[in-house]
Amino acid sequence: MDSLKFLLISSLISASTSLQQDIQAKLGADVTLQCQIFTDEIISVLKWSRADLNTDGYVYFYRNKRFYENYQHPSFHGRVKLRDPEMKDGDVSVILKNVTFNDTGIYECHIAVRNPVRSKRAHTEISHFINLTVTGETHENMKLVKTGDGNMEEVVEVETRTDQMVVPAVCAAAAVTVIVITAGFVAMWRFKRKKQQHMEADNQQLAAATPLPTLRSQMAAVRLLLFLPLAYVSAALQLGLQAKLGDDVTLHCQIITDERISVLKWSRADLNTDGYVYFYRNKRSYENYQHPSFHGRVKLRDPEMKDGDVSLILKNVTFNDAGIYECHIAVRNPVRSKRVHTEISHFINLTVTGEVHKKTCWRITSWKEKMLMETLRLNRLKHRLS
Structure with a gap:
């Protein structure tokens, strides 16, 4: 049992x-x-x-x-x-x-x-x-x-989303732009009113109290206040771009200015430690600063960079080329000190697909185009007055 x-x-x-x-x-x-x-x-x-x-x-x-x-x-x-x-x-x-x-x-x-x-x-x-x-x-x-x-x-593992960084930057830049542009227009109105008073005044001593060079300096300062926020707004925007595998794609970037471009750096965040996509300084490009995967595959659309066009052509794109590209520009006024310059950044999010996609981008609305053209006109006038 x-x-x-x-x-x-x-x-x-x-x-x-x-x-x-x-x-x-x-x-x-x-x-x-x-x-x-x-x-x-x-x-x-x-x-x-x-x-x-x-x-x-x-x-x-x-x-x-x-x-x-x-x-x-x-x-x-x-x-x-x-x-x-x-x-x-x-x-x-x-x-x-x-x-x-x-x-x-x-x-x-x-x-x-x-x-x-x-x-x-x-x-x-x-x-x-x-x-x-x-x-x-x-x-x-x-x-x-x-x-x-x-x-x-x-x-x-900590992930940093691109939209969490870009959206706050756009909001902050927009707020700064509204404040600075408003202050600029107020200063311009005061300046024009003061200038009209000088023109209509019969008293020569009153006219001499505010000489023309001083007025020109104030005008240049106002134009500079209007130009800087536009540069920051363009730095916060990010363009979306899609390309088909094996195609040549143009990464658009342009700055509206008469100042000389001293440095141009095309880069990608995940490749910064290994090299740039394209590096230009003092009228020449440096291939030894370039990441190996881009050798012989990138060139400027306009080698002379006329009208501030620093767009880049990337040939025979692969899936490894997908990512966020930064176009970083440093411009310098040849009339002013060599140490005085402005730096501007522009971002492009490139997506590579195996199917045919139309290229998409954000187009600047008409009022922004007018503002940029007005800034260019005021900038040229500043050089003539200086």
């Missing part, structure tokens, strides 16, 4: 060993790894382990009615305990406290039972497997990295 009972128990246990239980736990929670054997035999050995940690220690080790903490892996010290210390009804489940992403893995519950009636050497060994997955709200930004000593370490 005992032999028949033993055979039945062994058959049930063997069937259970082929199953694997999948459970999920939230980061920081306590999770129960369930394991139970239905037998009246004495549990002589209980080993909770994980395959990737076997060489360093067990999750939990029990033998001959006592727990051996010195056999335990350091990462589980003080975090694992039996749900029922007396293991009634064969319950050998363990509670794992404060789970982390490093606790993810396949756990094995290995049990050795012995029949007290039979020989001490006669025993049965059973294994049960549990696949634990740890999830949490921050799991999308974290990954496990294997360190030099074989342990797994949690690393947080």
Whole structure:
């Protein structure tokens, strides 16, 4: 009878060993790894382990009615305990406290039972497997990295979205533009009113109190206030551009100014440490500053950069060319000091596809075109007055 009972128990246990239980736990929670054997035999050995940690220690080790903490892996010290210390009804489940992403893995519950009636050497060994997955709200930004000593370490990956950077910049630039342009028009109105008073005044002393050079300086300052916000607005805008794989694409960039372009840098944020897309300084380009993937594939649309056209032609585009390109321009007034210059940036988001797409871009509305043309006219007038 005992032999028949033993055979039945062994058959049930063997069937259970082929199953694997999948459970999920939230980061920081306590999770129960369930394991139970239905037998009246004495549990002589209980080993909770994980395959990737076997060489360093067990999750939990029990033998001959006592727990051996010195056999335990350091990462589980003080975090694992039996749900029922007396293991009634064969319950050998363990509670794992404060789970982390490093606790993810396949756990094995290995049990050795012995029949007290039979020989001490006669025993049965059973294994049960549990696949634990740890999830949490921050799991999308974290990954496990294997360190030099074989342990797994949690690393947080931070992503910076382009729209989170561009939108605040556009709003800030727009606010600055409204304030500065309003102040500029107020100053212009005051200047014209003061000039009219000088022209209509009969008193020569009143006319001499504000000489013409002073008026010209004020006019130049007002025009400069109007020009700077436009430059900042153009720096905050980003153009969207699509190109078909293998095509030649033009990255448009133009500055409306009579000042001389001293430096031109076409770059891409993810390639800045390795080189530029195109680098120009003091009337010549520097190929040795160029990233290797762009050698022989980029050129200026207008080598003379007439009318401030610094657009770039990129030949035979590939999927690796997709990204956000920055056109950075430094202009200098030849009449003023060499140290006085203006820097402007323009951004283009290039997308490379395998299908035919129409090129899309943002067109400056009519009132902005008029404002830019008026700025150019005032800038030319400034040079003549200076």
